[in-house]
Amino acid sequence: MTRYLARRLAHALVVTLCVTAVVFVLLHMLPGGPVRASLPINATPAQVAELTRQYGYDRPLHVQYGTWMWNLLRGDLGFSPQLNMPVRDAITERLPKTMTLMVLGIGASLLIGVPMGIYQAARRYQRSDYLLTGATFLSYAAPVFFVGLLLIDLLAVSFRVFPAGAPQGDSVAEILSQPNALVLPVATFAFCGFAQWSRFIRSATMDNLVQDYVRTARSIGASERQVLWVHVTRNSLITIVTLLGLHLPTLFAGAVIVETVFNYPGMGLMFWQAAQNHDYPILLGVVLFGTILTIVGSILADIGYAVLDPRVRLTA
Amino acid sequence: MEPVLRIEDLRVEVRLRDSVVRAVDGVSIHLRANEMLGIVGESGCGKTMTALSVMRMLPPRGRIAGGSIRLAGKELTALTDAEMRHVRGNDVGMIFQDPFTSLNPTMSIGRQIARAARLHRGLSRAEAAERATDLLELVGLPHARQRFDDYPHQCSGGIRQRVMIAMALSREPKVLIADEPTTALDVSIQHQILDLIDDLRQRLGMAVLLVSHDLGVVAGRADRVAVMYAGKVAESGDTDALFAAPRHPYTEALFEALPERAAATRTPLYTIPGMPPGLARPLVGCRFAPRCRYAEERCTVEEPPLAVALDGRRHACFHPVGDPPQPLARPAAGAPQVPTVADDAAAAVPLLSVLGLVKDYPLASGAMLRRREGTVSAVADVTFDVHRGETFGLVGESGCGKTTIGRLIVGLEKPTRGSIELDGEELTTLKGAAYRRARRDIQLMFQDSSTSMDPRMRIAATLREPLAVQRVGNLRERRHRIEELLGKVGLPAAALHRYPHEFSGGQRQLLSFARALTLMPKLVVTDEPVSAMDMSVQAHILNLMRDLQHDLGLTYLFISHDLAVVRYLSDRIGVMYLGKIVEVGPAEEVYRNPAHPYTKGLVDSAPVADPVIERQKLRSGIKGELPSAIDPPSGCRFRTRCEFAQDVCAEVEPPARPFGPGGHVAACHFPLARPAGVTASPAT
Numbered sequence A: 001m002t003r004y005l006a007r008r009l010a011h012a013l014v015v016t017l018c019v020t021a022v023v024f025v026l027l028h029m030l031p032g033g034p035v036r037a038s039l040p041i042n043a044t045p046a047q048v049a050e051l052t053r054q055y056g057y058d059r060p061l062h063v064q065y066g067t068w069m070w071n072l073l074r075g076d077l078g079f080s081p082q083l084n085m086p087v088r089d090a091i092t093e094r095l096p097k098t099m100t101l102m103v104l105g106i107g108a109s110l111l112i113g114v115p116m117g118i119y120q121a122a123r124r125y126q127r128s129d130y131l132l133t134g135a136t137f138l139s140y141a142a143p144v145f146f147v148g149l150l151l152i153d154l155l156a157v158s159f160r161v162f163p164a165g166a167p168q169g170d171s172v173a174e175i176l177s178q179p180n181a182l183v184l185p186v187a188t189f190a191f192c193g194f195a196q197w198s199r200f201i202r203s204a205t206m207d208n209l210v211q212d213y214v215r216t217a218r219s220i221g222a223s224e225r226q227v228l229w230v231h232v233t234r235n236s237l238i239t240i241v242t243l244l245g246l247h248l249p250t251l252f253a254g255a256v257i258v259e260t261v262f263n264y265p266g267m268g269l270m271f272w273q274a275a276q277n278h279d280y281p282i283l284l285g286v287v288l289f290g291t292i293l294t295i296v297g298s299i300l301a302d303i304g305y306a307v308l309d310p311r312v313r314l315t316a
Numbered sequence B: 001m002e003p004v005l006r007i008e009d010l011r012v013e014v015r016l017r018d019s020v021v022r023a024v025d026g027v028s029i030h031l032r033a034n035e036m037l038g039i040v041g042e043s044g045c046g047k048t049m050t051a052l053s054v055m056r057m058l059p060p061r062g063r064i065a066g067g068s069i070r071l072a073g074k075e076l077t078a079l080t081d082a083e084m085r086h087v088r089g090n091d092v093g094m095i096f097q098d099p100f101t102s103l104n105p106t107m108s109i110g111r112q113i114a115r116a117a118r119l120h121r122g123l124s125r126a127e128a129a130e131r132a133t134d135l136l137e138l139v140g141l142p143h144a145r146q147r148f149d150d151y152p153h154q155c156s157g158g159i160r161q162r163v164m165i166a167m168a169l170s171r172e173p174k175v176l177i178a179d180e181p182t183t184a185l186d187v188s189i190q191h192q193i194l195d196l197i198d199d200l201r202q203r204l205g206m207a208v209l210l211v212s213h214d215l216g217v218v219a220g221r222a223d224r225v226a227v228m229y230a231g232k233v234a235e236s237g238d239t240d241a242l243f244a245a246p247r248h249p250y251t252e253a254l255f256e257a258l259p260e261r262a263a264a265t266r267t268p269l270y271t272i273p274g275m276p277p278g279l280a281r282p283l284v285g286c287r288f289a290p291r292c293r294y295a296e297e298r299c300t301v302e303e304p305p306l307a308v309a310l311d312g313r314r315h316a317c318f319h320p321v322g323d324p325p326q327p328l329a330r331p332a333a334g335a336p337q338v339p340t341v342a343d344d345a346a347a348a349v350p351l352l353s354v355l356g357l358v359k360d361y362p363l364a365s366g367a368m369l370r371r372r373e374g375t376v377s378a379v380a381d382v383t384f385d386v387h388r389g390e391t392f393g394l395v396g397e398s399g400c401g402k403t404t405i406g407r408l409i410v411g412l413e414k415p416t417r418g419s420i421e422l423d424g425e426e427l428t429t430l431k432g433a434a435y436r437r438a439r440r441d442i443q444l445m446f447q448d449s450s451t452s453m454d455p456r457m458r459i460a461a462t463l464r465e466p467l468a469v470q471r472v473g474n475l476r477e478r479r480h481r482i483e484e485l486l487g488k489v490g491l492p493a494a495a496l497h498r499y500p501h502e503f504s505g506g507q508r509q510l511l512s513f514a515r516a517l518t519l520m521p522k523l524v525v526t527d528e529p530v531s532a533m534d535m536s537v538q539a540h541i542l543n544l545m546r547d548l549q550h551d552l553g554l555t556y557l558f559i560s561h562d563l564a565v566v567r568y569l570s571d572r573i574g575v576m577y578l579g580k581i582v583e584v585g586p587a588e589e590v591y592r593n594p595a596h597p598y599t600k601g602l603v604d605s606a607p608v609a610d611p612v613i614e615r616q617k618l619r620s621g622i623k624g625e626l627p628s629a630i631d632p633p634s635g636c637r638f639r640t641r642c643e644f645a646q647d648v649c650a651e652v653e654p655p656a657r658p659f660g661p662g663g664h665v666a667a668c669h670f671p672l673a674r675p676a677g678v679t680a681s682p683a684t
């Protein structure tokens, strides 16, 4: 276990270095730039040059990267002139809110997807299975922003059941105190996420249902329901845990879109605004977070797998 | 007395896309309380379908199309699904062939048994756990309480099959159905499991339906036997009578295809021509007629009924064998049929000489096995010679290192130490062109011919490949050679243009044999060439191997776990246990007068299709399980399972000592026979 973690951490370090370096280079190849964006339209070239020097953007790229890394090691992610606050503070303020949205969204999609997949596997190749399969394809085909806008148009504009905007506020408590406003963002998340879980569970369950151990369970007189819940579901959920870990980055990407559509004050919205404003320090900070999330997700997947499946042991 | 299970005119259909397979077609059998009925027959004859019908657990497209199944007065075919679930486990339990996949991998064995014990019973969790522990003890698992929380992957195949039995018996059903319960296990474990089933039958007074393709497995334990062919019962009767004098020509043919019956005389085996009929078409007349040597006009138009003959046995044949019945001639025990092996054979220069061969596999740090680092001692100081023109058989259970030896000799692996000489030339140090040339002289016939041939390559290309690699002859000569070889193994030249999947398993094995012969090797190493084959196919391949050996002057190193097959084909055999050869000698000598306790145990464990012999061997065999090759036992590696083991066995590795003529050698401190030289005459 310790060896496993040590190896994974070393691996993580290398990946982080590579990803941030690549993003660093790519950002600096973009036209415009942070300085231009943070100054008024009519700023003189001299003013731009002055600010560029002040921020250190005139130094060679590798020096800039080195500085960024060095600061990072001291826990300093840089300063965002546009937000006028340290990147670290910006992220720590918004991270819990994004996490809240993700947990609620993933929870809702699992709540729909998992029972649906099991139900479909139990009714495999019957009419209800085909119908639900159709529904999942709908969910697959619809882009997140489209679903979000559709829900706003339908339930907020036409019928005014829920507010069109997401809850606002600086803390998770404030966000949670506006459950009405949370409904549409979470529903969008769930609608676009349940399909993959139900497909995963359906196929994992069907794979398990034809295993010899299921035949054994039937031979001792277990009912189909017992077979399904006692033997098969646990084995199918193992697959889901792994997939959940591996899908964390994709889910984060989904959160970015949902936050943008609903103007939800999380990291996703901040990222999107930073991208428009050429706010490099913020962009880099969020990319760093995404990288770490990917690595943590895959470690969690491994650990979850090892905890749930007695055959698997973590090995270096 | 009314039997506990009575199957009457059972018909099972399996619906395929465009046809209906009549997998079971009018089978009637019965099983009395506390009785064991053996069902034997070759692959696809409907044994499993019959067994699954009793559980009403046919595959999705299968259904019981007719007939009746009465279990303890209940008509099973008329029960609702819910009622049937109650019957499963309560009235009838079943164990399956593959213990490696039949248990839930993520539930501990104790919990799985406890669940089985609780179903349909009002047991509390604690009571069920208590019962599961008792059951584990009942099926002979030592330290049951400690092993309760083990997961299936931590158990050996034998233990998993014990767990399966415990589950099946958890609610004390009156009938146990065992479908090939030991086919996936080693012979010593097979023997233990069969003994266990037999023992539990007596203690619990249940009836057992034992399904097997192996006549030997049912011989010593079943009270009665039913032989199935193509979805029907060909013959049934008391085990002794049936084995002594089969009445149906199919049964007779099966017996004549058995290598063990011909081992002493080494006569060619009888091979049943052709293949069993497909069951998707309607069949007229006797199903065995196209393959029957006694068939006549009437057999092809009229179906023989399964009739009770004057002697009380049932058989479905117009011309039963031996009418009036007469006992089958049995070679008298101890008859001096040991082939004379020239004593000067040892003096001649052997074709293959293996000296002090060692193969250790380093255990990659942690790969799957945690922490444990070290080496797997797969082959540990093995020495033997193979003489020109002989067949040397290597026999032993899985994991004993026989396959590794084969791979070392053909050069697929490099030995850790030791020498391999072919014709006096050291192979282990050869390099480059000389190495390639030497390799030509040793060819391997693979164990699993279905995976060892490129599925996208036509047979012609597959067979030509070795010739091309070794740059032998021109294209025409190569074509000529492979056509000739194909003829030799009895396949038509048209086979050259087909792909591997278009052949049956037996035919693929023949192709694999032909490929091994393309380079005219001096030595052919065959690794389990006939395991997993039906008896009649096996007989065909063994006959052919023997014929070609004679015609082409081949030398075989024949590797198999099946003692009967090894004994039939080999002049001399080496018995392996955990990386060591424990006994070598002339085949019949080693078989009849084993000096090493392991050899004796192997002989006792290997099932023989003779009820008289089998009954004598009940509850003999080898106890315990194979220890790990990572830390093999000190001294004699067999000592952990040997009933004669003394302190010295743990301290001193027993040296190889001579025991008789023909180079009979065994390595044991307390052998079962007197070593040669201690007294003048060898054991009689």
Ligand SMILES: Nc1ncnc2c1ncn2[C@@H]1O[C@H](COP(=O)(O)OP(=O)(O)OP(=O)(O)O)[C@@H](O)[C@H]1O
Pocket: B014, B016, B021, B022, B023, B024, B041, B042, B043, B044, B045, B046, B047, B048, B049, B050, B059, B061, B213, B279
């Ligand atoms: N799932 C299936 N679909 C179609 N046909 C099947 C299926 N299972 C079995 N059969 C057919 O039913 C017949 C009887 O099969 P069964 O499994 O009972 O044979 P068996 O005697 O148990 O053979 P084996 O020794 O190989 O286990 C065979 O012709 C087989 O091809």
Ligand code: SF4
Pocket: B248, B249, B250, B286, B287, B288, B289, B290, B292, B293, B294, B295, B296, B299, B304, B316, B317, B318, B319, B320
């Ligand atoms: S009925 Fe005829 S074909 Fe069938 S087994 Fe008897 S003799 Fe052979």
Ligand code: SF4
Pocket: B596, B597, B598, B636, B637, B638, B639, B640, B642, B643, B644, B645, B646, B649, B654, B667, B668, B669, B670, B671
């Ligand atoms: S040496 Fe000892 S332990 Fe080994 S087989 Fe002989 S008696 Fe048994």
Ligand SMILES: [Mg+2]
Pocket: B047, B048, B049, B179, B180
């Ligand atoms: Mg079968």
